[in-house]
Amino acid sequence: MNKRRDARVGILFAMPWIMGFLIFSLYPLLSSLYTSFTSYSVLQPPKWIGVENYRELLSDEIFIKSVVNTAWYTIAAVPLSTVVAIGLAMLLNTKVKGMAVYRTMFFLPSLVPMVALGTLFLWVFNGDHGLLNAILKPLGLPTPNWLGEPLYAKSTLILISMWGCGQAMIIYLAGLQDVPISLYEAADLDGAKFWAKTRNVTIPMISPVILFNVVMGIIGSMQIFAVPYVMFSGGSPARANYYFSMYLFDNAFAYQRMGFASAMAWIMFAIILVLTLISLRISERHVHYEGG
Amino acid sequence: MKPLAIAATCVTVALMAGAILYGESVVQRQATNGRTVVIYWEKWTGDEAKEMEKVVNSFNKSQDRIFVRYLSISGVDQKTLLATSGGNPPDVAGIWQEGLARFSDMGALLDLTAMAKEKGLTRDYYIPAFYDALTYRGGLWALPSTPASIALHVNSDLVPKEVATPETFPKTIEELDKLSDKITKKDKDGNLTLSGFVPSNPGWWNWAWPIYFGGQIVKGDKITVDTPEAERSFKWVEGYYKRYGPTAVQNFRSGFANFASPDDPFMSGKVATEINGVWKANYIRVYKKGMHWFAVPFPYPADRKDLEGHSNLSQDVLSIPAGAKHPKEAFEFIAYVQQQKVMESLCKGHGKNSPLRVVSEEFFKTHQNKFIRLFDELARSPKAFSPPNIGIYAQIGNEINVAFDEVNTGQKTPKQALHDAQGRLDKLWATYQAQVLGVKK
Incomplete structure (x- = not known):
């Protein structure tokens, strides 16, 4: 009797979360799944069209371009930001005077709001009078139009993604500080140098953290939106910077094709799910858990 | 003490909520009576x-x-x-x-x-x-x-004196091109410092170029962005890109500041002529008072005098x-x-x-x-x-902008870029007709 009463009280206490989940997460999820099989402009009732939206997506070259652009970005940005974040975390894990200041300095940029970041980098990468070209020019280096030429425009966005690696860096730093000193001492006794210690001690010991950050990085990169939306109007030039989420947003809110946009969202969900499962499968061989 | 504190908090919150609600209703009544x-x-x-x-x-x-x-x-x-x-x-x-x-x-x-x-x-x-x-x-x-309405704005100080009046300014697009070539300047590194005209500035009405050359982008219930007139207009765009250099125009244009600022390319003297709306005078008055300028109808193709006096609204x-x-x-x-x-x-x-x-x-x-x-x-x-009254106007504008970018960056020929845009729009229009307008295939 008491157990049942306890369960009721427990459910009652959990009810705000349960209600929130049902109303604000589960219902929209199921609703968008249904909507993905309809033609729905928001103002008129949804019309059931079966798999038409999915069929249209497969032959939609703008969709394919947005997928390719997003994949290109993910493939380049995730490994690069992982390397940069681990590198920074290792630097910030050394015993140097004033380290707290350095850590703050490297973490702060990741707190800049995305829209402000986009606006700031519009000026930094301006081909005519941007800060970057102003530095490159006196050095005799090429001064391309970073935002106007398709290949450079993509690369620019990948460079910008490094700006936000402070979040991952902090997690890596916490992971690094968890690596037992005894392992490094043992490696020292074996005569291991920096690279050998990094490869055989540091990386394996923080591999669960790497896995977490890579999975989160993939999810974040697949959903990239705010910075390219601010910096590259309509994905310009010529949709070189038109990403999955931008096309989804345009269909949902600019063209009122909610059914089509919902289908896109579910395809994105499927892609992210597959990539995450692949990452987890690969990790079985490479990730070292202390307890396992 | 504890129950007293709780009661006091409740009373305070209730009073504050009441004051806010009552105050709002008072303000509403005062404003709307x-x-x-x-x-x-x-x-x-x-x-x-x-x-x-x-x-x-x-x-x-x-x-x-x-x-x-x-x-x-x-x-x-x-x-x-x-x-x-x-x-x-x-x-x-x-x-x-x-x-x-x-x-x-x-x-x-x-x-x-x-x-x-x-x-x-x-x-x-x-x-x-x-x-x-x-x-x-x-x-x-x-x-x-x-x-x-939209017209060509001309900075009188940056064009030769013989064409520095509305009456003497070139009437045809071909004459405008020649004038632009004549007054365009580059520095020793090949960077543009002054342009007579660039079709990509301000870039707000790319959909209108085919119509300025006598075409239509929507005819009846058909989308027609790959007509010979459209191709001709994009060849004209391509001409600027080719004559002034592939990256020069892009770099030059990337330095253009917001139109509502003193660094606007027309007001700051980077471009001598610019297609723009009647509102431009407002900004000139605020940011570049005393500037010498005039407006003329946008020129027409030499072989299409019938288009004289055209303007997009x-x-x-x-x-x-x-x-x-x-x-x-x-x-x-x-x-x-x-x-x-x-x-x-x-x-x-x-x-x-x-x-x-x-x-x-x-x-x-x-x-x-x-x-x-x-x-x-x-x-x-x-x-x-005016912009055509069609439910997918936004998509038409986007596709023409993409085609414009592709031509302006040398990725595609005008014919290919417009052909591709037409293909995408045909599909979109068919879907829109079927799903929104209820037109049966």
């Missing part, structure tokens, strides 16, 4: 918003039955649609003419035909090109707030969303804005021409744009054209 409140959402900010606010205030003072509550908001079209779908739209929405067909297809707007007729606001009352752009599938979906409009709570009162406000005196005052405040057929001499004499008569004439020209 029991009148019907019409909610009006408008896109403008800054000085343009203030000019419309003057109109709203004068309307509120002019009678004692209706009170218009004016709210300046960003993304007005998307927010209006979402509010309409949620059943709580504003009574008046200040949107753009080019979005009317899409709104209408979705059933998001009220047809104003009957109410407008009752007030005498028929086609005869307006410049036909402006009125016609507000009609679609037999309905009238909005009335104008402020319209604009744009319009900010007032509409009533479906489901508005006070449509009659909303229309009373819209009708008030259409009064010649009110409209002229608003258009003058915005630095624009009037959409009305009858315009007072006072309007021309006191308008801050010294070429206002030209813009008025352009709107009345039979060659004036």
Whole structure:
């Protein structure tokens, strides 16, 4: 009797979360799944069209371009930001005077709001009078139009993604500080140098953290939106910077094709799910858990 | 002590909530004095918003039955649609003419035909090109707030003296190209420092280039962005890219600052000529007072003299969303804005021409744009054209912009870029016709 009463009280206490989940997460999820099989402009009732939206997506070259652009970005940005974040975390894990200041300095940029970041980098990468070209020019280096030429425009966005690696860096730093000193001492006794210690001690010991950050990085990169939306109007030039989420947003809110946009969202969900499962499968061989 | 503290907190919170609610109701009563409140959402900010606010205030003072509550908001079209779908739209929405067909297809707007007729606001009352752009599938979906015609603006100090007047300035596109080549300057590194003209500046009306060469981007119920005229216009665009250098134009253009700033390329002397709207004079007055400039109709192709006097038009409009709570009162406000005196005052405040057929001499004499008569004439020209009334206008504009970029960056030939755009649009249009318009395949 008491157990049942306890369960009721427990459910009652959990009810705000349960209600929130049902109303604000589960219902929209199921609703968008249904909507993905309809033609729905928001103002008129949804019309059931079966798999038409999915069929249209497969032959939609703008969709394919947005997928390719997003994949290109993910493939380049995730490994690069992982390397940069681990590198920074290792630097910030050394015993140097004033380290707290350095850590703050490297973490702060990741707190800049995305829209402000986009606006700031519009000026930094301006081909005519941007800060970057102003530095490159006196050095005799090429001064391309970073935002106007398709290949450079993509690369620019990948460079910008490094700006936000402070979040991952902090997690890596916490992971690094968890690596037992005894392992490094043992490696020292074996005569291991920096690279050998990094490869055989540091990386394996923080591999669960790497896995977490890579999975989160993939999810974040697949959903990239705010910075390219601010910096590259309509994905310009010529949709070189038109990403999955931008096309989804345009269909949902600019063209009122909610059914089509919902289908896109579910395809994105499927892609992210597959990539995450692949990452987890690969990790079985490479990730070292202390307890396992 | 503890129960006392809880009770005191509850009483304080209740008193504060009561004060807020009561205060709000007092403010509401003071402001509206029991009148019907019409909610009006408008896109403008800054000085343009203030000019419309003057109109709203004068309307509120002019009678004692209706009170218009004016709210300046960003993304007005998307927010209006979402509010309409949620059943709580504003009574008046200040949107753009080019979005009317899409709104209408979705059933998001009220047809104003009957109410407008009752007030005498028929086609005869307006410049036909402006009125016609507000009609679609037999309905009238909005009335104008402020319209604009577009012309070529010329910096008199940057062109040779012999062409530095509206009368002597080149009339054809070929002459404009030659003039542009003559005055364009590059530095020792090959970077453009001055351009006579660049088709990508300001880049707001790429959809209009095919029409400036005699084409149409929508014919009946067909989208036609790959016509010979369109290809010719994009070859002309490509000509600039080729003559001035592949990266030079891109780099040069990337240095152009916002049009509402003193570093605007036309005002800062980076480009000698620029296609722009009647409102440009407003910005020149604010940011580059004393600048020597004039406006002329955009040149026409040498072999198409019949296109002389063409201009693309744009319009900010007032509409009533479906489901508005006070449509009659909303229309009373819209009708008030259409009064010649009110409209002229608003258009003058915005630095624009009037959409009305009858315009007072006072309007021309006191308008801050010294070429206002030209813009008025352009709107009345039979060659004036508006964005096509079609539900996928936004997508057409996007696809033409992409094709323009592809040509302007040398990725595709004009023919290929337009052909690809046509292919994408054909699919989109077929889907739209089937799913939104209910046209059976």
